[in-house]
Amino acid sequence: MLLDFEKPIAALEAKLEDMNQLASDSDKEVQAAVKALERKILDLKRETFENLTGWQRVQLSRHPDRPYTLDYIYEITSDFIELHGDRTVSDDKAMIGGFGTIEGQTFMLIGQQKGRNTKQRQMRNFGMANPEGYRKALRLMKIAEKFNKPIVTFIDTPGAFPGLEAEERGQGEAIARNLKEMFGLKVPVICIVIGEGASGGALGIAIGDRVLMLENSWYSVISPENCSTILWRSWDFKEQAAELLKLTAKDMHALKLVDGIINEPLGGAHTDVKWMANEIKRVILETTKELSALSPEKRIDQRIDKFCAMGVVKE
Known part of the structure; x- marks a missing residue:
């Protein structure tokens, strides 16, 4: 394409x-x-x-050949054991997670997963998790904390599932609980936006010691199309909305809303998946080593201070 x-x-x-x-x-x-x-x-x-403009990076983040969470997990781990279910409702296929080994070190790897074809997209709900998906993610994070294993999350979602049944089962509460609990996790937490990072659906697994973005990913409270619909009552102004939202990796890093940018190969991550996966693996290992040198109390304090400083301005 x-x-x-x-x-x-x-x-x-x-x-x-x-x-x-x-x-x-x-x-x-x-x-x-x-x-x-x-x-x-x-x-x-x-x-x-x-x-590239903001809208062009949004288009690139949605490229049908762009690697998804499981593509990276299978590339960077020597083994991966997927864990299922939230122990309450069901196993949400839009949210995956489990233990994997990277260079001899065990990590808990969690992320949203989209589908490649119509059948997979239907099964994965286009990467839009229900409340049980966020509750599954939190359950896995607590397991990682219990066994003192670092956590890596991969963010790639157009948002949490907005259906009536999701709201009935407590979508807002599930995401809010994840935010609260992730602030207090005693193990290193690394969050990487690999594609789309939209709204609370992304934020629900994105509270970490280091929040990173791939060069051609985006992270925002709302998608450009929906923003255009609200402000102009039409999707025709999505390009202008993408610029105004400041949703690119460069914009987010300049605003100090993310901690770093992971470069992609020329043309995008899909042009060289192995190179991209190796770069992500390198960053994960380096960042984990840096965070592991800190005490759990110090990491938690820094994590809280970082997010509390966001949006604070002095006139």
Whole structure:
């Protein structure tokens, strides 16, 4: 799938492929033209992806080939044992979690999971968790705390499921309880926004010692489309809404709402999943080592102070 801003690059790459076929006879002039075109494509890619608008990054975060939570978990762990159920209602397939080993160290890995095809999307509810999903996540966090294992959460959701049945089972209470309990977890907590980070659905597993974002992810109280609908009563202004919401990784880091940005390969995470997974693994291990040097009390104090400082201004 090609996004609109990728089409000029794709056109040059198609031209390059044709030229490569012509260059098979070792014609020096053709080969020189091929190298020049390769440099032009690389320059265009850099210019394009370094200057993406907020809406373009939203589009990239939703790319159908973009890696999801389980893609990263299976890449970075040598084993993964998924745990199921909230022990109250059911096993929410939109929220997954379990123990996994990274370089000999055991972690509790939790995150929202979307689907690749229609059947999977229906089963995973498009990554929109019900209350039992958040209660399952909290149950797993408490297990990790009991066995003194660091927690890593992967955020990728268009929001918590807004259905009537979810509200009847206490969607707001489930998310609020997660926020409260995550502030007091005694083990290191690392939260990574890997795609979409919308509203309380994202925040419900995003209270951590370090909150990080992938370069082409977004994190906001509302999606650009819904923001446009509320302000202009139309989806037609979603691009303007994306800019006004300041939802990109650069914006969020500048506003001190996240702690860092994880770079992606040129073109997005889906262009080199293994490289992206290794980069995430490196960051997880480095950050865990840094956080493990602190006492649980110190980590909790810093965690609370960080979130309490958000939104505070002095005139």
